Amino acid sequence: KQEVTQIPAALSVPEGENLVLNCSFTDSAIYNLQWFRQDPGKGLTSLLLIQSSQREQTSGRLNASLDKSSGRSTLYIAASQPGDSATYLCAVYNTDKLIFGTGTRLQVFP
Amino acid sequence: GAGVSQSPSNKVTEKGKDVELRCDPISGHTALYWYRQSLGQGLEFLIYFQGNSAPDKSGLPSDRFSAERTGGSVSTLTIQRTQQEDSAVYLCASSQTWTGEAFFGQGTRLTVV
Numbered sequence: 001k002q003e004v005t006q007i008p009a010a011l012s013v014p015e016g017e018n019l020v021l022n023c024s025f026t027d028s029a030i031y032n033l034q035w036f037r038q039d040p041g042k043g044l045t046s047l048l049l050i051q052s053s054q055r056e057q058t059s060g061r062l063n064a065s066l067d068k069s070s071g072r073s074t075l076y077i078a079a080s081q082p083g084d085s086a087t088y089l090c091a092v093y094n095t096d097k098l099i100f101g102t103g104t105r106l107q108v109f110p
Numbered sequence: 111g112a113g114v115s116q117s118p119s120n121k122v123t124e125k126g127k128d129v130e131l132r133c134d135p136i137s138g139h140t141a142l143y144w145y146r147q148s149l150g151q152g153l154e155f156l157i158y159f160q161g162n163s164a165p166d167k168s169g170l171p172s173d174r175f176s177a178e179r180t181g182g183s184v185s186t187l188t189i190q191r192t193q194q195e196d197s198a199v200y201l202c203a204s205s206q207t208w209t210g211e212a213f214f215g216q217g218t219r220l221t222v223v
Contacts, residue, residue: 031209032209034211034212036214042216042217043201043214043215043216043217044201044203044214045214046211046212046213046214049210049211089152089153091153091212093209096158096160096166096208097143097155097158097166097169098143098155098203098212099155100145100152100153101152102152103152
């Protein structure tokens with residue numbers, strides 16, 4: 001059974017820091033991996049999708065890497081801003097469903 | 111439409127009543143998912159539709175829960191005889207293909223009193 005774990009569970013940092021959020025999964029037979037952010041009381045916003053054949057994807061200040069063999073993905077946020085404050089979720093595609101981690105709650109203070 | 115649309119955004123119902131939650135996926139998306147998020151918890155998979163294939167209902171928590179997808183587009187999640195433990199945010203997502211990028215709606219917050 002696929003299990004997805006995210007570390008740390010919570011993170012509080014001053015504005016301007018570079019951050020690394022971690023996602024690990026137990027079954028490496030995944031198709032894709034997707035990173036989302038969720039603001040309080042809102043739905044999920046897609047950040048990046050990494051195909052299983054890819055090793056990384058970049059969008060603006062965000063860079064996500066994927067190492068299928070070791071069951072890990074990282075989300076790198078450069079020069080963090082208060083507007084980055086949210087919960088970050090990773091999800092892996094297994095057969096016919098997305099399986100989510102429990103998220104990292106990020107707070108960036110001015 | 112521009113994104114995944116869910117209605118209603120909020121629903122308060124009395125215990126024992128039936129409720130219907132609606133999801134309008136992005137036009138042309140063949141895959142549709144329902145998830146549930148209880149307060150402070152992660153996302154729990156409920157059901158998955160892909161094209162004309164039989165849906166994956168493996169996540170439905172009890173036989174009080176059912177879902178259908180008409181014409182490969184709009185989906186309705188029905189909860190019969192609601193219980194207080196059904197209170198949660200119900201999220202719908204769609205993707206163009208079964209492993210494509212998933213896009214979520216804003217959710218329906220269900221409160222059973």
